[in-house]
Amino acid sequence: MPRSSKRNTTDGRREFLKTSAVVAGALAVAPFAVHAEDKAESTHPIIGSGKHQYECHHGWGEVPDSIPWHETHGVTVDREGLIYVKHRSAGKDPIDTIVVFDPTGKFVRSFGKEYHGGGHGIDLRLEGNEEFLYLSDVKNNVVVKTNLKGEQVWVKGKPEEPGVYTEGKKYCPTNVALGTDGGFYIADGYGSHFIHQYDKDAKWIRTFGGAGKEPGKMQTPHGLMVDQRAGREPSLLVADRANARLQYFTLDGQHQSFVDDVSFPAHVDFRGDLMLIADLHARVSIFGADNKAIVHLGYDADWTKQALANGFAMRRDPKQWQAGRFVHPHDACFDKDGNIFVVEWVSTGRVTFLKKVV
Numbered sequence: 001m002p003r004s005s006k007r008n009t010t011d012g013r014r015e016f017l018k019t020s021a022v023v024a025g026a027l028a029v030a031p032f033a034v035h036a037e038d039k040a041e042s043t044h045p046i047i048g049s050g051k052h053q054y055e056c057h058h059g060w061g062e063v064p065d066s067i068p069w070h071e072t073h074g075v076t077v078d079r080e081g082l083i084y085v086k087h088r089s090a091g092k093d094p095i096d097t098i099v100v101f102d103p104t105g106k107f108v109r110s111f112g113k114e115y116h117g118g119g120h121g122i123d124l125r126l127e128g129n130e131e132f133l134y135l136s137d138v139k140n141n142v143v144v145k146t147n148l149k150g151e152q153v154w155v156k157g158k159p160e161e162p163g164v165y166t167e168g169k170k171y172c173p174t175n176v177a178l179g180t181d182g183g184f185y186i187a188d189g190y191g192s193h194f195i196h197q198y199d200k201d202a203k204w205i206r207t208f209g210g211a212g213k214e215p216g217k218m219q220t221p222h223g224l225m226v227d228q229r230a231g232r233e234p235s236l237l238v239a240d241r242a243n244a245r246l247q248y249f250t251l252d253g254q255h256q257s258f259v260d261d262v263s264f265p266a267h268v269d270f271r272g273d274l275m276l277i278a279d280l281h282a283r284v285s286i287f288g289a290d291n292k293a294i295v296h297l298g299y300d301a302d303w304t305k306q307a308l309a310n311g312f313a314m315r316r317d318p319k320q321w322q323a324g325r326f327v328h329p330h331d332a333c334f335d336k337d338g339n340i341f342v343v344e345w346v347s348t349g350r351v352t353f354l355k356k357v358v
Contacts, residue, residue, distance in 0.1 A: 069349025223267030
């Protein structure tokens, strides 16, 4: 039986709060470079600059009363444009952890009671003529492959290969990256900071990484994705969250390089030559083909300081939130039209639709 990851998850969040306190202090004495942001005089402020401006629609999606949001953790969009939001869910009685909406925000269906209390990463891939979800469960410490209705294909727990997990090492998978050959990578983000590579038949190939700050090592490899943008050799990009950096690896796990200008990166998405970073420190960032930041959406130094300094109180009190600002973005993704969906790690859950206006 898989063991509970409650301790693992708590450890990761303690690291967040510890790092947040350091960053909040730094903001008071060393202001960050601020991108200009336009603010519309409406309930849907415009954020961003230049060619990357978006109208903010907070509280997006018609969530059924039977499924109260709790810590919205993951989001993805299928080829029909349906939006899948995964939350951790709370309470004694299990409720669905995955809620599906149409592009207008209307409820379509829900499923996933079996992941109650552990809903985390959600990734999607077209395989042949069918799309499948790859779900990370941080309570039961498993990754599950399902179809779009939630019917399970397989369930995968901790790698059992000799020498990978010695006695006392934790395993708590946070997200999955989908490989170029039908295989995939699992980030043990809340466990022992490994990346596990599997082939198209879900058989283990190798494990790399582990805890540390040196190249090739990680602290909370929370999100990850294969970067296949034009002009680049495909490589694995990891949100090395507690090390405050992105880290590139070859597809067989060799360290390549770092990307900076992130604060506490949680996950990554790509569209064309753009890279989208959900940053838990109160912003969503867009980078160009050269991996240089174009804009930090929702960013304001004073607001970031306030969001980090207030910690759990800010997460639990929507009255403190501001339109056009984020608290703790945990995942973000593009849709086919270049709009952006953002989900946040806050106690009541929060989904924001960023409608592209420029």
